[in-house]
Amino acid sequence: MRSYIGRTLKMASVLALVAGSAQAEDVEVLHWWTSGGEAAALNVLKDDLQKEGIGWKDMPVAGGGGQSAMTVLRARVTSGDPPTAVQMLGFDISDWAQQGALADLDKVAADGNWDAVVPAALQKFSKYDGHWVAVPVNVHSTNWVWSNKKMLADLGIEEPKTWDEFIAAMQKVKDSGKIALAAGGQPWQEATMFDGVVLSVGGPEFYKKAFVDLDPDALGGPQMVESFKRMEQLHSFVDPNFSGRDWNLATAMVINGEAAFQMMGDWAKGEFLRAGKEAEVDFGCFRTPGTAGDVTFNSDQFAMFKVGEDAQAAQDAMAKAVMSPSFQIAFNTVKGSVPSRTDVSDEEFDACGKKAMAQLKSASENGTLLGSMAHGHADPASVKNAIYDVVTANFNGDYDAETAAKELVKAVSLAQ
Amino acid sequence: MARPVQSDLRTRLQEWIPKIVLAPSVASMLIFVYGFIVFTGYLSFTNSRILPSFDLVGWHNYWRLFQLPTWTIAVQNLAIFASLYIAICIAIGLTLAIFLDQKIRGEGMLRPIFLYPMALSFIVTGTAWKWLLDPGIGIEHTLHLWGWESFHFGWIKSSSMAIYTVVIAAVWQSSGFVMAMFLAGLRGIDNEILKAAQMDGASNWNLYRRIIIPQLRPAFLSAFVILAHLAVKSYDLVIALTGGGPGRATELPATFMYSYTFTRNEMGVGAASAVIMLMTIAAIMIPYLYAELKEPK
Numbered sequence: 001m002r003s004y005i006g007r008t009l010k011m012a013s014v015l016a017l018v019a020g021s022a023q024a025e026d027v028e029v030l031h032w033w034t035s036g037g038e039a040a041a042l043n044v045l046k047d048d049l050q051k052e053g054i055g056w057k058d059m060p061v062a063g064g065g066g067q068s069a070m071t072v073l074r075a076r077v078t079s080g081d082p083p084t085a086v087q088m089l090g091f092d093i094s095d096w097a098q099q100g101a102l103a104d105l106d107k108v109a110a111d112g113n114w115d116a117v118v119p120a121a122l123q124k125f126s127k128y129d130g131h132w133v134a135v136p137v138n139v140h141s142t143n144w145v146w147s148n149k150k151m152l153a154d155l156g157i158e159e160p161k162t163w164d165e166f167i168a169a170m171q172k173v174k175d176s177g178k179i180a181l182a183a184g185g186q187p188w189q190e191a192t193m194f195d196g197v198v199l200s201v202g203g204p205e206f207y208k209k210a211f212v213d214l215d216p217d218a219l220g221g222p223q224m225v226e227s228f229k230r231m232e233q234l235h236s237f238v239d240p241n242f243s244g245r246d247w248n249l250a251t252a253m254v255i256n257g258e259a260a261f262q263m264m265g266d267w268a269k270g271e272f273l274r275a276g277k278e279a280e281v282d283f284g285c286f287r288t289p290g291t292a293g294d295v296t297f298n299s300d301q302f303a304m305f306k307v308g309e310d311a312q313a314a315q316d317a318m319a320k321a322v323m324s325p326s327f328q329i330a331f332n333t334v335k336g337s338v339p340s341r342t343d344v345s346d347e348e349f350d351a352c353g354k355k356a357m358a359q360l361k362s363a364s365e366n367g368t369l370l371g372s373m374a375h376g377h378a379d380p381a382s383v384k385n386a387i388y389d390v391v392t393a394n395f396n397g398d399y400d401a402e403t404a405a406k407e408l409v410k411a412v413s414l415a416q
Numbered sequence: 417m418a419r420p421v422q423s424d425l426r427t428r429l430q431e432w433i434p435k436i437v438l439a440p441s442v443a444s445m446l447i448f449v450y451g452f453i454v455f456t457g458y459l460s461f462t463n464s465r466i467l468p469s470f471d472l473v474g475w476h477n478y479w480r481l482f483q484l485p486t487w488t489i490a491v492q493n494l495a496i497f498a499s500l501y502i503a504i505c506i507a508i509g510l511t512l513a514i515f516l517d518q519k520i521r522g523e524g525m526l527r528p529i530f531l532y533p534m535a536l537s538f539i540v541t542g543t544a545w546k547w548l549l550d551p552g553i554g555i556e557h558t559l560h561l562w563g564w565e566s567f568h569f570g571w572i573k574s575s576s577m578a579i580y581t582v583v584i585a586a587v588w589q590s591s592g593f594v595m596a597m598f599l600a601g602l603r604g605i606d607n608e609i610l611k612a613a614q615m616d617g618a619s620n621w622n623l624y625r626r627i628i629i630p631q632l633r634p635a636f637l638s639a640f641v642i643l644a645h646l647a648v649k650s651y652d653l654v655i656a657l658t659g660g661g662p663g664r665a666t667e668l669p670a671t672f673m674y675s676y677t678f679t680r681n682e683m684g685v686g687a688a689s690a691v692i693m694l695m696t697i698a699a700i701m702i703p704y705l706y707a708e709l710k711e712p713k
Binding site: 077095186243392411415 | 659
């Protein structure tokens, strides 16, 4: 018995040693890229770092939007053992930087000339107080509609350009007995549709006034009422079984020809590609009708946490690897997003990716590159979730459009 | 001279050992239960957001809490859920226990069958019932395949009915356990009294109504206490079954507290809701426990 315990102890100490020594050269990465397309994209970075002799300690916490991941993070930071890098969105980065938990990447950034190549709208989130604290991995945009090309061709539906054409197209699909709009009834997915809808009603000016400046007149005004009315229109085109469905299952409905459209960010493209579909051949991509020229973006970034000096080198190497053009191209072609630096060639991207890169560039120049409300790039988490509450209540029929606009003003003022 | 000292030491040791042995658990309970209750209470008066902060803001968080429609929904849902859950569990549990107490054959086999759901975690129960109740894959779909096309059971997808599906799943899980408690109570009743009553010509119905059920009072108390605290703290079941949806229709105070504290960066409001939950439980339980536990004296 004693020898058994002794052996176990010895083994445990050996294991602890191995784990300890591995930690020095490893990067521990907390993220929620767990669906097929996302996991494949992340493998690119894993392999890149492996080539430099840096190990990868994976810490996936499932849940789109990353709510569960943030809970894990809070526990880790509070206990004084933060991961090396954490996938993070928008204001969450500033919130953590404000707590003094993030590392200073200025040296790596200066070496890589990040200031010149990353769009200013993104830098607003990657920097805190003038210092780089996070590395943007990609730029997603949320005002996209994905369609099943074959189904539309069979029904003789053209790509809709205006909101009314979009509604007419969906009506046609519904009449044919198929599902017009594949949707997942989770608050963040409904809010993602809301991004595009608000933009289609009021344009970039109104979007900024409502979601960035949180102007009560805009939040409760007639244009917001109209936006909620459009959400109700959309609700009439979803199947009765939509509530609680994950976004990638909704995408699968479009892939399999059960549904015609999905309004979702371009991470949905990763699912199409993984199913062996080709852009603009098997599936179509177009901006939410009425929002051509505008881009509501969200950018996945790796926020770098303050780690001990022994882990510093690995962290810097990871930051550098993430920004390298070769990784940006390899990652974003798989993930469905576009690179976070504008000096990358679009040669290897598919038709939808080329479209997205051109639109991102022009939107950035015209000042119509707007942070997505649904993905925490317009407001901090508390306000974002307050808006979610109202949007989901409206979409599920608890508030009519007028009530929803009134409640939106109240909810936002309470959350500030 | 030596002896009294020795015995003195011994008695003193005997006095002290229980206290020394209990000290660590008492200390940890003081810190991890009551200490954190005080800490949460303190946080509810601060402007804590993403991490705890110590700047006091008075009753502001409570004021905001009661302005929030989601909180109102959560409280109403808890009222519906807790009352139905406790009432139905006790009714089913008592009925099953009485039936099982009729000295029937196969009791040894039936008892564990009713009891087994309790061995599952609420997450498993929630996930299983989510699939069963989902109109696209569950009961409704199956009955459609069997040819009953008009059958419709979509409560879980409806904002107004979804909270009742939580009740169904919770009752399924807990009523067997309540049955076991009542069965133990029934077995503890003195047979002499029952025989005497039967001699006096009491009917079976009267026997139960006037003699047996009143004697089950301690079992009712334990069932109530256990079910009430399960209801108030139920979090995992809702998360697995509906995720708080459709919309926010099945939000309960526990899920509200979690989401405000940990995902919405509003720790102050979350703490305030936790304090309100504690106060509610205290308001119900303390008088009840006081009345019940005092009586025997």
